[in-house]
Amino acid sequence: xxxxxxxxxxxxxxxxxxxxxxxxxxxxxxxxxxxxxxxxxxxxxxxxxxxxxxxxxxxxxxxxxxxxxxxxxxxxxxxxxxxxxxxxxxxxxxxxxxxxxxxxxxxxxxxxxxxxxxxxxxxxxxxxxxxxxxxxxxxxxxxxxxxxxxxxxxxxxxxxxxxxxxxxxxxxxxxxxxxxxxxxxxxxxxxxxxxxxxxxxxxxxxxxxxxxxxxxxxxxxxxxxxxxxxxxxxxxxxxxx
Amino acid sequence: xxxxxxxxxxxxxxxxxxxxxxxxxxxxxxxxxxxxxxxxxxxxxxxxxxxxxxxxxxxxxxxxxxxxxxxxxxxxxxxxxxxxxxxxxxxxxxxxxxxxxxxxxxxxxxxxxxxxxxxxxxxxxxxxxxxxxxxxxxxxxxxxxxxxxxxxxxxxxxxxxxxxxxxxxxxxxxxxxxxxxxxxxxxxxxxxxxxxxxxxxxxxxxxxxxxxxxxxxxxxxxxxxxxxxxxxxxxxxxxxx
DNA sequence: CGGATTATTATGTATATACATGTTCAGCCA
DNA sequence: TGGCTGAACATGTATATACATAATAATCCG
Numbered sequence: 001x002x003x004x005x006x007x008x009x010x011x012x013x014x015x016x017x018x019x020x021x022x023x024x025x026x027x028x029x030x031x032x033x034x035x036x037x038x039x040x041x042x043x044x045x046x047x048x049x050x051x052x053x054x055x056x057x058x059x060x061x062x063x064x065x066x067x068x069x070x071x072x073x074x075x076x077x078x079x080x081x082x083x084x085x086x087x088x089x090x091x092x093x094x095x096x097x098x099x100x101x102x103x104x105x106x107x108x109x110x111x112x113x114x115x116x117x118x119x120x121x122x123x124x125x126x127x128x129x130x131x132x133x134x135x136x137x138x139x140x141x142x143x144x145x146x147x148x149x150x151x152x153x154x155x156x157x158x159x160x161x162x163x164x165x166x167x168x169x170x171x172x173x174x175x176x177x178x179x180x181x182x183x184x185x186x187x188x189x190x191x192x193x194x195x196x197x198x199x200x201x202x203x204x205x206x207x208x209x210x211x212x213x214x215x216x217x218x219x220x221x222x223x224x225x226x227x228x229x230x231x232x233x234x235x236x237x238x239x240x241x
Numbered sequence: 242x243x244x245x246x247x248x249x250x251x252x253x254x255x256x257x258x259x260x261x262x263x264x265x266x267x268x269x270x271x272x273x274x275x276x277x278x279x280x281x282x283x284x285x286x287x288x289x290x291x292x293x294x295x296x297x298x299x300x301x302x303x304x305x306x307x308x309x310x311x312x313x314x315x316x317x318x319x320x321x322x323x324x325x326x327x328x329x330x331x332x333x334x335x336x337x338x339x340x341x342x343x344x345x346x347x348x349x350x351x352x353x354x355x356x357x358x359x360x361x362x363x364x365x366x367x368x369x370x371x372x373x374x375x376x377x378x379x380x381x382x383x384x385x386x387x388x389x390x391x392x393x394x395x396x397x398x399x400x401x402x403x404x405x406x407x408x409x410x411x412x413x414x415x416x417x418x419x420x421x422x423x424x425x426x427x428x429x430x431x432x433x434x435x436x437x438x439x440x441x442x443x444x445x446x447x448x449x450x451x452x453x454x455x456x457x458x459x460x461x462x463x464x465x466x467x468x469x470x471x472x473x474x475x476x477x478x479x480x481x482x
Numbered sequence: 483c484g485g486a487t488t489a490t491t492a493t494g495t496a497t498a499t500a501c502a503t504g505t506t507c508a509g510c511c512a
Numbered sequence: 513t514g515g516c517t518g519a520a521c522a523t524g525t526a527t528a529t530a531c532a533t534a535a536t537a538a539t540c541c542g
Contacts, residue, residue, distance in 0.1 A: 008525065022416040023454040034492065045527045050493080061416070066493050067535040075415045082323040082474050174316045175263040175302070180474040184425035184445040184467025202443035202467065204425040213264040226425025226443065233323050233421040249495065275522065286497045291523080307523050308505035 013042050013052045018238050021061055021072050030072045032062065059238045080235035082180070086166065087133045087141055087222075096135040100164050103194075104130040107149075107156065114146055117219040119209065124150040129165055132194065139195045142223040151215045166220070173212040181207040184226060195225055202226035254283050254293045259479050262302055262313050271313045273303065300479045321476035323421070327407065328374045328382055328463075337376040341405050344435075345371040348390075348397065355387055358460040360450065365391040370406055373435065380436045382470075386461040393458060407461070414453040422448040425467060436466055443467035 020026045033041065038049040053070055056062045063073045091098040106128040110118065114126050127147040133140045145165055147155045152172055160168065186200045195203075204224045210217040261267045274282065279290040294311055297303045304314045332339040347369040351359065355367050368388040374381045386406055388396045393413055401409065427441045436444075445465045451458045 028415050078325050080323045082321045084319050174265050174269050175478045178476045181471050183471035184443040186443040202425040202427040230422050230424035235419045237416045
């Protein structure tokens with residue numbers, strides 16, 4: 001497999017420079033050698049050095065200024081990648097049997113609250129769904145969802161009795177933009193009863209708004225019992241590689 | 242602002258192809274034209290087409306296979322970028338005065354719990370800090386931190402009376418890897434008292450483990466009153482640009 | 483001496499070219 | 513028919529070259 005070498009010339013140069021930066025040998029603000037010097041140093045052409053520096057710049061490790069040169073950037077560490085798995089995958093990774101149940105399915109005109117959630121300016125029909133995801137016998141997650149029928153009219157023909165709306169939607173809207181909001185909330189009486197947890201237990205809430213190329217698609221709120229669920233996010237300077 | 246032009250040839254090609262993908266015109270699995278055909282189509286060289294496709298592949302929008310060609314990838318939508326600001330910046334963005342107070346500072350040998358938090362195999366000295374961040378008059382966030390003195394011996398000489406340890410650390414360990422864990426928790430009696438919130442109120446907890454090039458650096462747990470704080474994460478196919 | 487003009491310099495983008503590498507496919511031979 | 517071999521092909525990487533662009537440094541002149 002990939003034994004970490006990837007001995008292409010520009011990977012070697014890249015990880016060398018990356019190493020100097022993350023180790024602190026080249027501290028923030030340090031001006032690194034010019035492209036021509038790097039090229040000479042590594043015995044490669046300027047294009048190759050350029051590629052490496054461009055990559056480092058896109059990864060945020062360096063900052064480039066014309067005429068002045070390239071500088072090690074100030075570490076910002078303001079971004080981490082949050083992995084968002086499907087609930088089914090999440091449950092199965094705990095080696096528990098997954099099951100899904102539709103609790104409610106209402107078709108209606110969007111009210112003011114719906115319009116705010118979906119960021120709709122005009123009125124439209126929405127599908128209001130409530131589902132419950134189980135891990136084994138216990139409720140794992142409560143899903144409250146609005147689907148904008150103006151953008152996804154096909155949703156009206158789906159009953160979502162067996163297929164979770166999230167799963168169905170990714171097959172309909174292939175690529176989309178999403179915004180997440182994550183916070184903690186004490187369980188209301190309703191939520192506590194549905195999730196089978198004590199009243200006022202802390203819950204982790206994830207709200208997601210999704211847009212496709214033709215407008216707002218869906219708004220969804222996932223409520224997890226807080227002590228049984230955690231999100232994990234990772235950050236590595238230089239990113240993927 | 243960025244008016245979407247960026248009229249370099251390869252940005253135009255890139256956003257054109259990106260558009261076809263996100264709009265669904267080229268659905269997942271679709272084989273896009275070969276590099277030579279794209280080059281001909283846009284009247285550019287193969288190198289330029291290659292650059293664009295390489296970019297799209299790195300962004301995860303397409304998948305490339307030798308001999309076969311390049312294909313629109315299956316949408317995964319499993320990653321979102323979580324922006325993590327400094328607490329001071331966060332408070333100031335709410336237009337509230339920020340203040341910081343050190344509550345505790347203990348130097349000790351790492352116990353089993355400390356070693357687990359820092360993922361230390363051997364024993365070492367750690368600095369155990371508790372700080373409180375205020376927004377105006379109200380407590381905004383409780384910070385409980387361990388610093389590994391084997392990696393950051395300079396921390397022993399800091400009293401952290403006025404400077405928050407997070408701020409100090411990024412000046413010491415310029416570039417680092419971090420892992421975050423986010424969950425909800427009911428406030429214990431202690432936490433409730435410290436944060437001036439009701440007992441059992443839902444709190445948002447963010448734990449962060451940080452590594453530098455020479456080993457584990459710090460473990461920190463931020464506890465926020467859950468109803469007053471939310472994290473926001475965004476995902477756009479194609480990423481930064 | 484100061485302000486405008488010009489030259490220099492480093493990066494940014496693009497092209498043409500070359501060869502390497504990994505797949506697929508077609509054809510060959512047993 | 514079955515398996516092997518090699519040609520064809522698409523991508524991957526690297527080089528040399530060219531010109532554009534932006535910022536600084538140097539120069540010139542009123």
